[in-house]
Amino acid sequence: MKISFAILGLTAGHLVGFASAVPFHSRGAQSSSSTYADDMFNTAIEWNDGFWNEDAGYLVAAASNPGRYDTRHTAWYATQLLARNGHGDVARAVRIFDNVISGQYLDPADQWYGDYTQSPSAPQPGTTEYPDEGPYSSWDPNIRDFVGCAWLVALNDYDHLLPAETVARVEKSLHIAAKGDLYRVGGVDGDNLYPCYSNPWIMRTILQNWVGTRVGDKNLTQSGEKFAQELYDLWSMYHTLSEFNSPTYSGVAMWALALWSQYASDGSLLQKYVPEILTASWNELAQLYNANLKNLAGPWDRTYGYNMMSYTSLVAPVIWGAVGKEYAPFPKQISGMYHQDDFAFYPLFALAMPEMLKYLSAQSKKNLVEFPGEHLHTAQAYSPPFDTYPRNITTWMSKDLTIGAETLAQDVIGGAAKSTSAFNPAVIQWAIDNSQTGCVTHWVTESSIHAVASPNALDISYPNATSTDGPVSFNFLFSGLAVSHRVNVTGLEGLPGLKLKVTTNALADYTIVYDTDQSVNDFIFYNITYTMPEQFTDAPFISLRVV
Structure with missing residues (x-):
């Protein structure tokens, strides 16, 4: 007896899910770069497969999350499943669309209108048991953009695989998400979405453009044009994105810019501006990437770690897709890598690589494979309304040692993101040995910092600090010594593999503490602190020289 799929109750859309499972191959001729993208896609989606919970219909959260399951990563997975189109993949994607959309917030009176719940177990925001304390509390406004941008790829490229009712439901959900995104205005109701918040701003721009074009909503397409112009006006001041040199979010920005290039409507400002911005982003990355250390040199506006070979960044898939995993700043051991949940994003980068490349x-591609030689890189970046004036960036790079710094005056501490753990305005990285990379980063405690990198030197001062401000100190975190070999770390002048000379007007008696609570990006580090005298008149300064 022949089995009829119609008897089993499977529609034509479901039949595709029963295609033979084969590894994903990117579109077009198989160049070396497309092979790298295929490798990345298959490696990462198989990792995602391992987190799938069939009973719940969600991916289990791979890191700290408001619930057992992760909505954003599960939404990403739906698009990846359609791209792979193996046995059962389409049916699983349809189930995900239904589940995630059922958790979308639909009341236009709420600030989180059109957003998606962070976890399917989370209560309604703004309730007694789950209070609304503003964005990034019981709701995350960026989820609209992360989900929306992944799903526009799904509908644009793979809607022919889906039942008509699923396509209609996803379209409606994206329309609501895009309208809800327009509730976001920097400085209003606690929202921080200004053009300087580069990665979600770039994502929102393509979301508005694509959804508006798809459903015929001119208000959205016009918003996309407005947002593109505002980003370009800010970018063109110094030809840098405001969210400068982030090992995670520079990658997100480049991915979203690739979406501008591939999916924006013909004749839009997105298509007009993206070649210039994305080309410059590649060039900046190639100048600041040390292919020998496999790390982005500092300074970092936002980071989740101090050695990219230990944690999952989102610049890593950009480099992996361009020149291969061998040259990418990606942990050799997937199990145990810090910040592992971002690995769920990698298949979407693989899909965007042909456009990004x-x-x-x-020359930039060559720099990603082979360190080009000692050089000093300078740049400026500007993040209004947080910056009093543009940040001045200096980075000196040699094969085994990089020093990066930025001079800034802001109205907040911790950069535009107001995060002291993510903002690193002065950084030294070096090869401790053949397998370990050391990092000394300046833990920011001041809103005004004069920090300059030069060959073998880092100079930091606080031009506006006074003794009336209370205790003033220079705090440094040292990490990277995973296997000590009985090395005794005694301070900045007693680091493994790096000989420094410290000059400062702070007190000579510094403190050093080995911190193991992993409260800063999960890393273990030494905290080395130089404190100024209670009464001082000259501007606090500290100079580190490699000798």
């Missing part, structure tokens, strides 16, 4: 020059 159109803007990578031969």
Whole structure:
């Protein structure tokens, strides 16, 4: 007896899910770069497969999360499943769309209108048991953009695989998400979405453009044009994104810019501006990436770690897709890597690589494979309304040692994101040995910092600090010594593999503490602190020289 799929109750859309499972291959001829993207896609989606819970219909959260299951990562997975289109993949994607959409907030009176719940177990925001304390509390406004951008790829490229009712439901959900995104205005109701918040701003721009074009909502398409112009006006001041040199969010920005290039409507400002911005982003990355240390040199506006070979960043898939995993700043051991949940994003980068690579020059590509030699890189970046004036960036790079710094005056401590753990305005990285990379980063305690990198030197001062401000100190975190070999770390002048000379007007008696609570990006580090005298008149300064 022949089995009829119709008897089993499977529609034509479901039949595709029973295709033979084969590894994903990117579209077009198989170049080395497309092979790298295929490798990344298959490696990462198989990792995602391991977190799938069939009973719940969600991915289990791979890191700290408001619930057992992760809505954002599960939504990403739906698009990835459609791209792979193996046995059962389409049916699983349809189930995900239904589950995630059922958790979308639909009351236009709420600030989180159109957003998606962070976890399916989370209560309604703004309730007694789950209070609304503003964005990023019981709701995360960026989830609209992360889900929306992944799903526009799903509908644009794979809607022919889906039942008509699923396509209609996803379209409606994206329309609501895009309208809800327009509730976001920097400085209003606690929201921080200004053009300087580069990665979600770039995502919201393509979401508005694509959804508006798809459903015929001119208000959205016009908003996309407005947002593109505002980003370009800010970017063109110094030809840098405001969210400068972030090992995570520079990657998100480049991915979203690739979406501008591939999916924006013909004749839009997104298509007009993206070649210039994405080309410059590649060039900046190639100048600041040390292919020998496999790390982005500092300074970092936002980071989740101090050695990219130990944690999952989102610049890593950009480099992996361009030149291969061998040269990418990606942990050798997937199990146990810090910040592992971002690995769920990698298959979406793989899908975008053919478009992203159109803007990578031969020289920049070469720099990602082979360190080009000692050089000093300077740049400026500007994040209004947080910056009093543009940040001045200096980075000196040699094969085994990089020093990066930025001079800034802001109205907050911790950069535009107001995060002292993520903002690193002065950084030294070096090769401790053949397998370990050391990092000394300046833990920010001041809103005004004069920090300059030069060959073998880092100079930091606090031009506006006074003794009336209370205790003033220079705090440094040292990490990277995973296997000590009985090395005794005694301070900045007693680091493994790096000989420093410290000059400062702070007290000579510094403190050093080995911190193991993993409260800063999960890393273990030494906290080395130089404190100023209670009464001082000259501006506090500290100079580190490699000798």
